[in-house]
Amino acid sequence: xxxxxxxxxxxxxxxxxxxxxxxxxxxxxxxxxxxxxxxxxxxxxxxxxxxxxxxxxxxxxxxxxxxxxxxxxxxxxxxxxxxxxxxxxxxxxxxxxxxxxxxxxxxxxxxxxxxxxxxxxxxxxxxxxxxxxxxxxxxxxxxxxxxxxxxxxxxxxxxxxxxxxxxxxxxxxxxxxxxxxxxxxxxxxxxxxxxxxxxxxxxxxxxxxxxxxxxxxxxxxxxxxxxxxxxxxxxxxxxxxxxxxxxxxxxxxxxxxxxxxxxxxxxxxxxxxxxxxxxxxxxxxx
Numbered sequence: 077x078x079x080x081x082x083x084x085x086x087x088x089x090x091x092x093x094x095x096x097x098x099x100x101x102x103x104x105x106x107x108x109x110x111x112x113x114x115x116x117x118x119x120x121x122x123x124x125x126x127x128x129x130x131x132x133x134x135x136x137x138x139x140x141x142x143x144x145x146x147x148x149x150x151x152x153x154x155x156x157x158x159x160x161x162x163x164x165x166x167x168x169x170x171x172x173x174x175x176x177x178x179x180x181x182x183x184x185x186x187x188x189x190x191x192x193x194x195x196x197x198x199x200x201x202x203x204x205x206x207x208x209x210x211x212x213x214x215x216x217x218x219x220x221x222x223x224x225x226x227x228x229x230x231x232x233x234x235x236x237x238x239x240x241x242x243x244x245x246x247x248x249x250x251x252x253x254x255x256x257x258x259x260x261x262x263x264x265x266x267x268x269x270x271x272x273x274x275x276x277x278x279x280x281x282x283x284x285x286x287x288x289x290x291x292x293x294x295x296x297x298x299x300x301x302x303x304x305x306x307x308x309x310x311x312x313x314x315x316x317x318x319x320x321x322x323x324x325x326x327x328x329x330x331x332x333x334x335x336x337x338x339x340x341x342x343x344x345x346x347x348x349x350x351x352x353x354x355x356x357x358x359x360x361x362x
């Protein structure tokens with residue numbers, strides 16, 4: 077057993093930088109970087125496929141709001157319904173990035189609320205929200221749904237990687253206690269060495285992007301079949317299912333479940349991913 081000084085002690089400042097009265101947190105900054113990278117990746121893919129620029133321009137807006145709304149609602153509904161669905165105050169705090177009360181700030185003292193940002197976003201909800209947003213997008217643009225989904229899937233690893241790095245900066249979604257030499261001590265939580273589950277996922281999603289970029293260069297004809305979308309879902313949520321065994325449960329009610337909520341919500345996405353890959357293969361061989 078290693079001593080506590082042999083582990084990585086982790087307690088970064090939550091704030092990346094301040095501009096006048098605007099505070100930019102690491103978590104929000106990681107979201108912005110991840111979405112920006114995906115934006116440029118998909119823009120390049122559209123250019124490679126000679127899709128008109130005017131069809132690309134609204135895509136980012138659909139994706140941004142789809143992911144944000146889905147991730148927020150997914151967290152509140154599946155992980156903390158007792159906090160957000162049992163009172164009007166909870167519903168307001170679910171929909172708006174504020175907390176009702178007085179935290180000593182000018183806003184709190186004057187108006188009785190203060191800005192917190194969206195503290196609590198779920199990847200499963202974000203994925204579902206993105207799928208709905210893309211369905212609305214293709215209805216407007218008349219592009220093939222499978223072409224759009226495959227292009228987004230190729231870029232997804234970049235955004236997913238930086239979102240998990242944001243979780244790491246927040247010291248949230250922590251792992252179970254361990255004695256592996258790369259364990260983190262999340263001082264904001266306790267002084268026990270734990271698996272850095274967020275870092276495991278970030279690395280896995282960075283690898284996913286590398287794989288997807290390589291495959292799309294080797295097999296461009298599969299874009300538009302749904303194969304890349306299916307591979308992305310299967311990879312992400314299969315990894316998510318098994319990595320949950322190294323992570324602490326996020327809410328107390330999960331302790332009574334045979335598998336945690338993250339694993340339960342991963343299963344339908346894995347099934348959908350496998351179905352998409354099988355469908356794409358049958359279409360290619362027809």
